[in-house]
Amino acid sequence: MIRARFTRWPLAALIVVIGAPAGLRGQDQECRPFLDGPRLPLPGPDPALRTGAEILTTGCGLGLGAGIGLVPATALVRYRSAWAYDHNDGALWTGRGLSTAVAGGLGFQRNHLRIVLDPTVAFQENRSFRLAGPDLKYPYGNANIDWPQQPRLGGFWTVSVGQSVIALSAGPAELALSTENLWWGPARRYPILVGNTAPGFANLRLGTNRAVDIGIGDLDVDLLWGRLDESAQFDTVSSNDHRLFTGFFFEFRPRIMPGLSLGVAGVQHNRWDESASRFLNLYTFSFNGELEHTKGNGLLSVEAHWRLVESDADFYVEWARDDYWADIQDLLTEPDHTQAYLFGFEKVVQGATLLRVSGELVHLESSSPTFLSRGGSGRNRFYLHGQTPQGHTNQGQLLGAAIGSGSDAQYLAIDRLGSARTLGFYLERIRRDEDTYYERFASKYSFLGHDLELTVGLTGEERRGGLRVQWEAAYSRRKNRSFIGMDGVNYPPSFRETNLSFSARTFWVPSPGR
Helix, strand or coil, X not given: CHHHHHHHHHHHHHHHHHHCCCCCCXXXXXXXXXXXXXXXXXXXXXXXXXXXXXXXXXXXXXXXXXXXXXXXXXXXXXXXXXXXXXXXXXXCCCCEEEXXXXXXXXXXXXXXXXXXXXXXXXXXXXXXXXXXXXXXXXXXXXXXXXXXXXXXXXXXXXXXXXXXXXXXXXXXXXXXXXXXXXXXXXXXXXXXXXXXXXXXXXXXXXXXXXXXXXXXXXXXXXXXXXXXXXXXXXXXXXXXCEEXXXXXXXXXXXXXXXXXXXEEXXXXXXXXXXXXXXXXXXXXXXXXXXXXXXXXXEEEEEEEEEEECCCCEEEEEEEEEXXXXXXXXXXXXXXXXXXXXXXXXXXXXXXXXXXXXEEEEEECCCCCHHHHHCHHHHHCECCEECCECCCCEECCEECCCCCCCCCEEEEEEEEEECCCEEEEEEEEEEEXXXXXHHHHCHHHHHHHHCEEEEEEEEEEEEEEXXXXXXXXXXXXXXXXXXXXXXXXXXXXXXXXXXXXXXXXXXXXXXXXXX
16 A cells, blocks of 8 residues: 555646647757657767757747746656666666656856756655575675665665756866766667766766867867765775766767768766876877786777768767776777676668668677786676776666666667558567676576577657657566576576566657747
């Protein structure tokens, strides 16, 4: 009875949001919600550099006069029947059962000052499901990553500052203090370096608020300093509860090749108590494991994205590496050490019916044998590192691709596009935590023991005036989840589960000129 009483409140909030017209925060060429990740319009500008709340400058906020506007409300509801899978939903934790979030607020824009207050309130039913290991922590080497299987037991509410920001601009330059979720790189579903699966973290950002013409092309820049927090499940050591997160992002669009964008991004984790001089290591490109007294880890990414406007097509690729390199020789000799990569495409087919075909492949598995020449440090994996015990996480959720360290995924979708309705179909394959499997279980179970999930899903969007409702229903079949029951004695593995999931997101896009 207590559970039922709690869950009625988020549903009531959803009904209120549906009935209350409000605009939506701007993203790309139209107003888009940021809860649940980006669904890009076609065609649109390069998605490589995204932040959450670019509201009043894009005309997406609902103006109230005197520079004040409503940050349009968004509501997200998700349901999973069997196990948790948290991905691309910011402060919300998508566990088993019902998970709901509502976001909205106020914005102010005058001259060079922009202020957005856009908090998120969420309820997570968080029903129990079978776990691997004796507690909630990540069960395989929990000293290397703060990624609990559940954040706590039972239902809970969370309130976060959400996509809020205070920013000062001078021409194309901007200095911002925010808690916005960032999305760096070309990925549409599996952002390698920084996405919005984890809650946004407090950060100071210095960069551009629009592309700068440098003669040979356009340039976007971001430099960032932030604070990451660990979850309550990780440990009881108060001295490591916070970490310094520094990052940079450069994106260049050469004039001689319209539609092409090239980018490089880097992030670095350091102890919060390190001296200020170490904070600048990232910006001198000192990805060098031999730096004396440096206790941290760095990740670097390079990407290319080519939009063929006349063909209504997109192609993009990203390569990334986790772990410092000792020197240039190390980098050039073994660039595949703890590497990750991603390929993606999107194509609109014109005809009697307008179709969009899209796909994405991401590889986070440490398939290279370079660990054989590196001793203990070679056991580092993508998102895990000995010098950063919490890994590439914030508050127990992943900063990058939601499939997690050592995993691979492929996604293929076909959407029928219409002015009032979009209907789609997708297939997804995920093989999780391959590094753990090969280290602990492969010698006993051969190809039979992989943690493999196959999903088939339907998606849609209904547009009625300014009201939009996006939904997704999916059927997932998974075997050997988290290698449960694989003790090296029982053979072959036989743990199989079915997950039914549904999500709906509703928001209002004001008509032009409002």
